[in-house]
Amino acid sequence: MLLEKVRILGNTAIYLLRDLGGMGVYLLHILGGCGKRPFRFRETLRQTSFIGFGSLFVICCTALTTGMVLGLQGYYSLHKFGAEGMLGSAVALSLILELGPVLTALMVTGRAGSSMCAELGIMRNTEQIDALECMAVDPFRYLISPKFIATLISVPLLTAIFDVVGIFGGYLAGVVLMGVDPGSYVEGMRNSVTNHDVNLGIIKSFVFAVLVVWICTGRGYFVQQIRGAGFGAESVSRMTTQAVVLSSISVLVFDYLLTAVLL
Amino acid sequence: MNEALIEFNDVVKIFPKKDGGEQRVLDRVNFAIPEGKTTVIAGRSGQGKSVTLKLILGLMRADGGQVVVGGENVAALGKQGLNAMRTRFGVLFQGSALFDSLTVYENVALPLRERTGKKEDEIRAIVEATLAELELSGHESKFPAQLSGGMRRRVGLARALQLNPEILLFDEPTTGLDPVMTQEIYQLFARTQAKSGFTSIIVSHDIPRVFSLADQIIVLDRGVMDVFPSTEAIQRSEKAHIQEFVSTTMGALYQSWLVE
Numbered sequence: 131m132l133l134e135k136v137r138i139l140g141n142t143a144i145y146l147l148r149d150l151g152g153m154g155v156y157l158l159h160i161l162g163g164c165g166k167r168p169f170r171f172r173e174t175l176r177q178t179s180f181i182g183f184g185s186l187f188v189i190c191c192t193a194l195t196t197g198m199v200l201g202l203q204g205y206y207s208l209h210k211f212g213a214e215g216m217l218g219s220a221v222a223l224s225l226i227l228e229l230g231p232v233l234t235a236l237m238v239t240g241r242a243g244s245s246m247c248a249e250l251g252i253m254r255n256t257e258q259i260d261a262l263e264c265m266a267v268d269p270f271r272y273l274i275s276p277k278f279i280a281t282l283i284s285v286p287l288l289t290a291i292f293d294v295v296g297i298f299g300g301y302l303a304g305v306v307l308m309g310v311d312p313g314s315y316v317e318g319m320r321n322s323v324t325n326h327d328v329n330l331g332i333i334k335s336f337v338f339a340v341l342v343v344w345i346c347t348g349r350g351y352f353v354q355q356i357r358g359a360g361f362g363a364e365s366v367s368r369m370t371t372q373a374v375v376l377s378s379i380s381v382l383v384f385d386y387l388l389t390a391v392l393l
Numbered sequence: 394m395n396e397a398l399i400e401f402n403d404v405v406k407i408f409p410k411k412d413g414g415e416q417r418v419l420d421r422v423n424f425a426i427p428e429g430k431t432t433v434i435a436g437r438s439g440q441g442k443s444v445t446l447k448l449i450l451g452l453m454r455a456d457g458g459q460v461v462v463g464g465e466n467v468a469a470l471g472k473q474g475l476n477a478m479r480t481r482f483g484v485l486f487q488g489s490a491l492f493d494s495l496t497v498y499e500n501v502a503l504p505l506r507e508r509t510g511k512k513e514d515e516i517r518a519i520v521e522a523t524l525a526e527l528e529l530s531g532h533e534s535k536f537p538a539q540l541s542g543g544m545r546r547r548v549g550l551a552r553a554l555q556l557n558p559e560i561l562l563f564d565e566p567t568t569g570l571d572p573v574m575t576q577e578i579y580q581l582f583a584r585t586q587a588k589s590g591f592t593s594i595i596v597s598h599d600i601p602r603v604f605s606l607a608d609q610i611i612v613l614d615r616g617v618m619d620v621f622p623s624t625e626a627i628q629r630s631e632k633a634h635i636q637e638f639v640s641t642t643m644g645a646l647y648q649s650w651l652v653e
């Protein structure tokens with residue numbers, strides 16, 4: 131009985147290590163695919179439009195509401211201490227350092243990551259990836275690397291837009307609705323946000339972009355090798371769910387790690 | 394006989410079963426595919442014909458023995474080597490494996506676009522000629538989901554023929570096609586073979602007709618392969634399972650074909 135449990139534990143550990151190793155090699159293949167000729171410029175553009183431009187509306191909505199909530203919440207908290215002048219800096223710092231990169235990555239995961247995973251999973255299940263390999267067309271160069279590059283371009287840009295729209299949302303709630311002095315909102319922001327903060331936000335958004343596209347495409351690509359995935363349509367739907375969950379959790383975990391290391 | 398292009402030496406393929414047991418799909422299988430000849434693989438459903446093709450292409454690994462293509466052990470090939478080997482093949486998968494977000498035209502043009510440096514108008518001419526030959530003209534801008542099963546099969550066929558492959562691997566090329574189209578496909582095979590002299594391996598249930606093309610017939614049954622040089626040899630075989638195969642699968646059909 132105990133032996134059986136140890137066996138299951140050992141098996142699971144080996145499986146997890148192998149899965150992780152496989153994902154590591156997979157990432158190397160994606161990077162290799164980015165360097166291979168001919169580069170699929172149009173496909174990369176198309177993916178950038180889908181992942182980036184396509185997410186613009188969602189990102190703006192999220193950013194505006196998040197910014198407004200921050201503005202309102204911040205106003206009430208700071209008002210107690212008579213420190214409304216700090217509102218601009220509070221809103222801007224929370225957005226640039228945390229909420230902008232994290233929420234953008236989560237929205238992109240939900241919108242584009244899930245669809246990338248499902249697309250690759252279906253292609254795997256219907257032998258389309260095998261067919262590519264049989265034509266000696268590298269599936270990484272052809273399919274996955276364009277998505278990788280597109281995500282790497284889109285997520286940092288979306289994060290920047292998120293930050294700007296969010297700060298504007300904070301302005302709306304704090305200055306326009308609650309009557310904080312506009313000069314102090316902008317000035318407070320200018321005085322407290324440093325280059326280092328902005329850089330940290332950018333680094334985070336790049337790391338999150340890699341996590342999202344790596345995990346989401348990976349779950350789709352390996353749909354037939356993952357334990358408990360099942361088969362056919364069900365396996366694709368399960369892997370898509372798993373991709374979204376895994377990618378969201380890793381974004382949050384890495385957010386903590388990056389903050390701890392770099393701040 | 395010419396030199397063997399593809400060889401199976403004691404190949405074993407095992408799939409694990411859910412209950413912990415195993416299914417031996419191929420059990421120490423040996424055969425050789427001679428260059429420039431047509432080999433037909435026949436056998437009941439689920440006997441491992443498609444698995445055999447995937448082993449040849451290196452899409453699956455054998456659990457024992459060696460798969461040798463062009464003198465090289467497939468299991469020992471790296472990525473480069475596999476690619477080089479695969480470019481020699483034109484493959485039609487059992488499920489056609491068309492790219493379902495590309496149109497018929499783009500599907501057929503893909504190997505030309507990705508693997509050759511040809512200009513787009515050159516590619517268009519080649520693709521349109523192939524499509525016309527397979528009676529697919531006018532359907533260029535449809536997507537695979539908008540095609541019938543037989544049409545999908547023909548698009549897959551067109552795609553497999555694009556790079557003038559040396560070796561054709563066709564998994565049930567005529568399943569789902571009407572008799573007239575089937576006949577035409579076989580004539581197309583015969584024509585292309587006369588022109589470019591490729592080696593082909595055809596998996597088919599369309600037994601009497603495809604046997605007339607074959608230089609060699611492999612019957613796969615319960616993990617064992619038997620190789621026959623001709624249809625007559627199959628009929629003369631004394632093995633019980635072959636006789637059963639002859640009488641059940643080929644019986645009536647084969648007789649009617651002989652009468653013709």
Ligand SMILES: Nc1ncnc2c1ncn2[C@@H]1O[C@H](COP(=O)(O)OP(=O)(O)OP(=O)(O)O)[C@@H](O)[C@H]1O
Nearest residue numbers: 408409418436437438439440441442443444445487
């Ligand atoms: N990926 C796989 N995992 C587990 N078992 C498999 C797998 N692929 C094939 N098999 C098993 O191997 C056996 C042979 O399958 P294969 O697809 O080669 O049959 P086939 O001879 O091509 O049949 P058909 O004429 O119906 O296409 C089947 O019993 C099948 O269940």
Ligand SMILES: [Mg+2]
Nearest residue numbers: 442443487564
């Ligand atoms: Mg089959």
